[in-house]
Amino acid sequence: MFKGIQNVIDYCLEFEQTRDSLPYEIDGMVIKVNDLDLQDKMGMTSHHPRWAIAYKFKARQGTSKLLGVEFQVGRTGSITPVAKIQPVPIGGVTVSSISLFNEEVIKEKDLMIGDTVLVERAGDVIPYIVKSQAELRKGDEKHIKFPKNCPVCDSKLFKEEGEAVWRCINIECPAQVVERIIHFNSKDAMDIRGFGDAIVRKFYDLGLLKDIPGLYTLDFEKIGKLEGFGQKSVDNLKAAIEKSKTQPLNRLIFGLGIRFVGETTAKTLAHAVDHLMDFRQFTVDDLKNLEDIGPKVAGSIHHFFSNESNLQMLKELEKLGLSLKNEKKGQPEGSGSLAGQTFLFTGTLPTLKRDEAEAMAEAQGGKIVSGVSAKLNYLVVGESAGSKLEKAKKINSIKIISEAEFLKLLPR
Numbered sequence: 001m002f003k004g005i006q007n008v009i010d011y012c013l014e015f016e017q018t019r020d021s022l023p024y025e026i027d028g029m030v031i032k033v034n035d036l037d038l039q040d041k042m043g044m045t046s047h048h049p050r051w052a053i054a055y056k057f058k059a060r061q062g063t064s065k066l067l068g069v070e071f072q073v074g075r076t077g078s079i080t081p082v083a084k085i086q087p088v089p090i091g092g093v094t095v096s097s098i099s100l101f102n103e104e105v106i107k108e109k110d111l112m113i114g115d116t117v118l119v120e121r122a123g124d125v126i127p128y129i130v131k132s133q134a135e136l137r138k139g140d141e142k143h144i145k146f147p148k149n150c151p152v153c154d155s156k157l158f159k160e161e162g163e164a165v166w167r168c169i170n171i172e173c174p175a176q177v178v179e180r181i182i183h184f185n186s187k188d189a190m191d192i193r194g195f196g197d198a199i200v201r202k203f204y205d206l207g208l209l210k211d212i213p214g215l216y217t218l219d220f221e222k223i224g225k226l227e228g229f230g231q232k233s234v235d236n237l238k239a240a241i242e243k244s245k246t247q248p249l250n251r252l253i254f255g256l257g258i259r260f261v262g263e264t265t266a267k268t269l270a271h272a273v274d275h276l277m278d279f280r281q282f283t284v285d286d287l288k289n290l291e292d293i294g295p296k297v298a299g300s301i302h303h304f305f306s307n308e309s310n311l312q313m314l315k316e317l318e319k320l321g322l323s324l325k326n327e328k329k330g331q332p333e334g335s336g337s338l339a340g341q342t343f344l345f346t347g348t349l350p351t352l353k354r355d356e357a358e359a360m361a362e363a364q365g366g367k368i369v370s371g372v373s374a375k376l377n378y379l380v381v382g383e384s385a386g387s388k389l390e391k392a393k394k395i396n397s398i399k400i401i402s403e404a405e406f407l408k409l410l411p412r
Helices: 005-021 036-042 103-108 174-185 197-205 213-217 231-244 249-255 263-272 276-281 284-288 295-304 308-319 354-363 387-393 403-409
Strands: 028-032 052-056 061-073 079-090 093-099 116-122 126-132 342-346 378-381 399-401
Touching (some): 005 028, 079 103, 079 116, 093 126, 174 197, 174 213, 174 249, 213 231, 249 276, 276 308, 284 295, 342 354, 342 387, 354 403, 378 387, 378 403, 387 399
Parallel strands (some): 378 399
Antiparallel strands (some): 116 126
16 A cells, blocks of 8 residues: 555556566556545546556567568468567567568568567567667678568469558468368357367368368268377267358358458348348449448458359358358347347456357347447447447447446346
8 A cells, every 4th residue: 555656656666577576477567546435536437447547567578589581371361471580588488480460560670580689578478579679780681572472372462552461362372271261160150169270281281171162071981090080089070060061151151251251240241141142143332231341341242252263162062061041031030138239349348258248149139230330229348448439438329338237138
């Protein structure tokens, strides 16, 4: 307990110097006013008290040498440079790889292979290069050459106007194919349990899996002969793949990995058609008329459904037993306690994961929207809520509530 803010500041600075002696990791301290009358006068916002504030310690830093740069290809063809540095311990973690995001970051930080670099863990979690120490250069450092062709399939790279990212636009690029399969299998998409990153890569390298439809035509006899795949493992994998065929249309849409289409937009798209192939007839303007879909997203969706390879893949999936129909189309609106109400969740909720909270709202007829607008009824805020909260405060019709208040809206 301290009197005067300077004493508080001095204690925080002193504690920061000794935090490494603690038997656990901390990244800051919480400073609180301990007078109840003053707490009442200071009040609170919709999601945090004004009489308590977090003091964050400086991010942990270390010095290392930039040994090289590898270029990785993402699911949407984005080329990400990854710095390989001499392993350096920072805050109990040994850092050896750091994302450089794009070509512009390399230029802005004036990075060269062989540089001595200052490395920091943002929030004591994510490592990044703060700067190169150019004054320590010896003259044998090498410029980092960003590739003009895809490092995996050798196709020419393209960069859209207004973007900083170079992309491989060859949809048959092996790196993209693997990443798309991994995304398709993921928990928020088709949720094929036990078919993670490592297994996808292994099956692809062995020639057992070449694309998304191939998930449903796997040779389980060959898989059963692989090391680590006993009969139980094979049966579980087979059951998980079969179960994925019953996933609702919005999960399939999200699993397709259409650029800019997240879970909420996938639900909007699923509700807009009787059959997924109906999107072949949609113009960009038709798509822009759907809720919360702007020009960039509409253009990406239109491009996807104008691509003959994508359409052929969807036809194959349908033949293999996946439903491309909106089974809920034409059914009456939900009659739950939240029917007709729209919700948006932001920040970290105290007890619920965001997808759990959204599912609870939808189960009672509520609708999840992707952004703050006059169409939003409830913004449910958790810790570290940001711009969405500030925007919602300016729209009087939006009710800003906590997780606890949201749970009270649900039937018991």
